[in-house]
Structures are given as structure tokens and as C-alpha cells.
Amino acid sequence: MSTLVSSSGSFESTDENNSENTGIQQADISKLGIASILANVTEAAVITNLSGKVVGYNRQLKDVMPHIHDANCITDLFTLSSNLLNTTCLTNIGDIVGRRSGSFPIQLTRIHAGAESQPSIPSFVSMLRAPDTRLPAALLYKLDEHILRFSMRLRQIHIAKKEHARYARQATLDAVTDPLTGLKNRRFVQSFMDLQWHGQFRKGEDPVLILFDIDHFKQINNTHGHPVGDEAIKVFADCLLSQARPTDVVGRWGGEEFIVLLTNCSCEQARVYLERVMTHIRLLKVPCDQGHISMTASAGYCAFSQAKSVEHSFTQADTALYAAKSNGRDRYKKASA
Numbered sequence: 001m002s003t004l005v006s007s008s009g010s011f012e013s014t015d016e017n018n019s020e021n022t023g024i025q026q027a028d029i030s031k032l033g034i035a036s037i038l039a040n041v042t043e044a045a046v047i048t049n050l051s052g053k054v055v056g057y058n059r060q061l062k063d064v065m066p067h068i069h070d071a072n073c074i075t076d077l078f079t080l081s082s083n084l085l086n087t088t089c090l091t092n093i094g095d096i097v098g099r100r101s102g103s104f105p106i107q108l109t110r111i112h113a114g115a116e117s118q119p120s121i122p123s124f125v126s127m128l129r130a131p132d133t134r135l136p137a138a139l140l141y142k143l144d145e146h147i148l149r150f151s152m153r154l155r156q157i158h159i160a161k162k163e164h165a166r167y168a169r170q171a172t173l174d175a176v177t178d179p180l181t182g183l184k185n186r187r188f189v190q191s192f193m194d195l196q197w198h199g200q201f202r203k204g205e206d207p208v209l210i211l212f213d214i215d216h217f218k219q220i221n222n223t224h225g226h227p228v229g230d231e232a233i234k235v236f237a238d239c240l241l242s243q244a245r246p247t248d249v250v251g252r253w254g255g256e257e258f259i260v261l262l263t264n265c266s267c268e269q270a271r272v273y274l275e276r277v278m279t280h281i282r283l284l285k286v287p288c289d290q291g292h293i294s295m296t297a298s299a300g301y302c303a304f305s306q307a308k309s310v311e312h313s314f315t316q317a318d319t320a321l322y323a324a325k326s327n328g329r330d331r332y333k334k335a336s337a
Contacts, residue, residue, distance in 0.1 A: 027130030027137040029055065037128065037140070044143040047128070050136060061143065097127050097139060106141075178252040180230060181237035189251035189259055196261060197310045208270040210260040210301040211317045212240065215329040217256035220295070224288045232286045232295060239284060243277040267303050267334065274299060274332045282330070298324040302335035 029049050034056045038045060044061035048054050097104060106123050121143055128138040176188035184192070196207045214220075214236055221229040233256060240258055241250045249261045262270055278297070285292040300320025307313035316335035324333040 027133050027135035029137045031130055031132075032128055032137050034138070041140075041142065046141045046143075048139045048141070050139065052139075055138065097125055097136075178237075181234055181252050183237050183241065183258075184249055184251035186251065186253055189249060189253070189261065192249050193261060193310045193314075196263060197304060197313075200304050205264040206266065206303050206305045208262040208265045208267060208301055208303045209313050209317050210262065210270065210274065210299055210332075211253070211314075211321045212236075212258040212260065212297050212299045213321055213325065214256040215296045215298055215325070217295075220293065224290075224293065228286060228288045228293070232293070235284050235286050236281065236295065236297070239280050240277060243273065243280060267301075270301055270303070271334075274301065278330075278332060296330035298329045299332035300324055300335060301332065306335065306337055 034047055038047065038056055038058040041058055042060070044063075044065075045058050046054055046061060047056040104125050106125050107121065123141055123143045126140050126142075127136050128140050129135060130137050176185055177183070178185045193207075193209070196205075200206055214232065217229065217232070220232055233252075236256075237250070237252060237258065240260060244250050244260060244262075247263045248265075249263070251259050251261075253259045260273075262273060265273075278299070281295065281297050284295055286295065298321060300317045300323065302313045302316035302320065304310075304313050307316055313335075320333040320335040324331050327333070
């Protein structure tokens with residue numbers, strides 16, 4: 001019968017047979033007094049039988065590794081690497097250390113699922129021998145507690161940096177995303193239009209700016225309520241995005257107004273896009289208490305090449321949008337040259 005240290009630090013008895021055949025003559029591990037040995041070790045320590053099975057660990061190990069809940073999980077936390085001992089298997093180390101005397105430096109490598117680099121902890125292993133026969137009985141692993149704490153602190157810093165980076169990426173994304181539709185927001189679209197304006201002269205491209213406005217949207221809100229109005233905006237946004245190319249930018253300008261910037265696009269290509277997207281808008285269905293509602297939209301568009309500035313192209317497209325709405329809605333109009 002051997003002893004096992006529980007996570008509370010007290011010793012529990014186990015009925016496991018610890019006299020496995022390791023290839024060397026060995027003593028009965030139960031005669032060692034594992035509790036007494038561990039109580040007198042100041043470093044974080046683990047004791048295994050000669051086959052590598054953990055039979056005890058002290059409170060210091062529990063203090064520096066609080067997530068250890070029983071002895072069985074310790075072997076899942078470490079792998080062994082040592083150039084001197086030339087083995088990576090805990091079950092083989094007993095044969096090697098048992099034929100020598102003294103304490104041997106080793107590296108216990110923490111196992112972290114998905115981690116790119118595995119931190120190693122300088123440690124020492126020595127043989128515990130029966131006091132009467134001096135036969136090998138168990139192995140004592142002492143971890144350098146200061147290095148262990150330092151390693152854990154580095155790991156915590158690494159995790160914190162990754163978490164901070166994740167929050168920073170999310171904050172950056174939130175700063176340029178409309179929360180209701182998931183489209184780019186007004187701030188991003190304005191910046192992107194400025195880049196496209198300067199890029200057209202350098203690359204010879206001609207972006208086309210399109211402004212959309214959902215027809216009679218106020219009536220949808222007043223008749224069916226704001227939740228249905230919000231759903232109408234989301235459905236409309238998805239429609240615009242689904243018909244755009246990956247290189248185009250679709251954004252929510254504000255309220256029921258949307259903006260699409262078609263990159264490297266001729267006015268004829270813009271007209272084809274508008275024909276396609278207007279047809280899809282007329283087929284949209286938004287659920288409501290009465291079943292569903294349909295919607296239409298008006299649009300105005302202007303190529304950058306026919307404007308004097310980004311602001312001028314926007315004004316031209318807005319004027320064309322107003323003309324489309326004045327002429328009966330559910331249509332699009334190109335800005336006058």
C-alpha cells in the first residue's frame with residue numbers, strides 16, 4: 001500500500017501495487033515514508049514510483065500550480081526532456097537514475113494545448129532508496145520554484161497580451177462597424193472614399209458612389225413599430241452586401257440611408273449592379289404581425305471622374321437620389337455631368 005497526497009495537502013491511502021517491474025531490483029515503496037519526505041522538501045516536489053506513476057506531491061507544488069486537483073493529472077501537465085538522461089519518457093527514467101547516485105538536472109516541459117512554445121522548468125531528479133536495503137524505491141522530482149513562478153508569470157503575461165490584442169482588434173472593428181447591420185459605418189466609408197479618390201489618379205481607376213434610401217421608411221416604423229423597422233434595415237443591408245463584389249464597400253450612412261462604393265467600376269457596370277440590386281430589393285420580405293411587408297428603394301449615383309472632389313461626388317449622388325425620389329421612387333438616377 002502506498003500513500004498519495006490529495007489536492008488539500010493531506011495524505012490518502014491507495015491500494016495500488018507499486019512494485020512494477022522496471023528492469024532493476026527495487027524496494028517496497030510503501031516503506032519509504034513519502035509523507036515525511038515531502039514534508040521536509042522546501043521546493044515544489046513530486047514523487048513517482050520507478051515506472052513513472054505519481055504517488056505523491058507536496059503543498060508547494062499545489063501553491064504554485066493551483067489547477068492541480070489530484071496526482072493523476074500531474075503526468076498530463078509535464079513531459080520530460082533531458083540531454084543528459086537521453087529519454088523523454090517518465091516510465092524509462094527509473095532504469096537510468098537507479099544505476100547512478102546523486103541528483104540529475106532535467107527539464108520538465110509544461111504542456112499547453114495550442115501553445116506555440118512550451119516553457120521548460122529546470123528541475124532535478126534523484127533516486128529514493130529503501131533505508132534498510134538501499135534498493136531503488138521511488139523517484140523524487142524537485143522543481144525550481146522561482147523558475148516555475150517566473151514561467152507561470154510569463155505565461156500569464158502572454159495570455160494577457162493575446163487577450164489585450166483580441167480586445168484591441170474588436171475595438172477597432174467596432175469603431176468602423178454599424179452595430180445594427182454589421183456594415184461599415186459612416187466614419188469608415190468617409191476614410192475609404194478619400195483613399196479611393198487619391199487612388200483613382202494613381203491607378204487610373206474610376207470608383208462609382210451610390211446612395212440608397214429606403215422608400216417610405218417612416219411609414220414602416222409608424223405602422224409596424226421600430227423592431228420591424230430595424231429588421232427591414234438589416235434585411236436591406238444584407239441585400240446590398242450580397243450583390244456587391246468583395247472589393248466594393250457597403251456602408252450604412254445613417255438611418256435608412258446607405259452608401260455603396262463600387263471600386264474600379266464604369267458607370268455602365270454601376271447601372272448593371274443597380275438593376276440587379278433593385279430587383280432583389282423588390283423581392284425582399286420582412287416579417288411582421290400581419291405576415292410580412294415588402295419595400296422599395298431609390299438611388300442616385302456618381303462616378304468620381306465626373307466630380308471635383310469626394311464631397312462633390314457625394315453632393316452629386318445625393319442630388320440624383322433626390323431626383324429619383326421626386327420622380328416616383330423605386331428607381332435610380334445618374335448624376336448630371
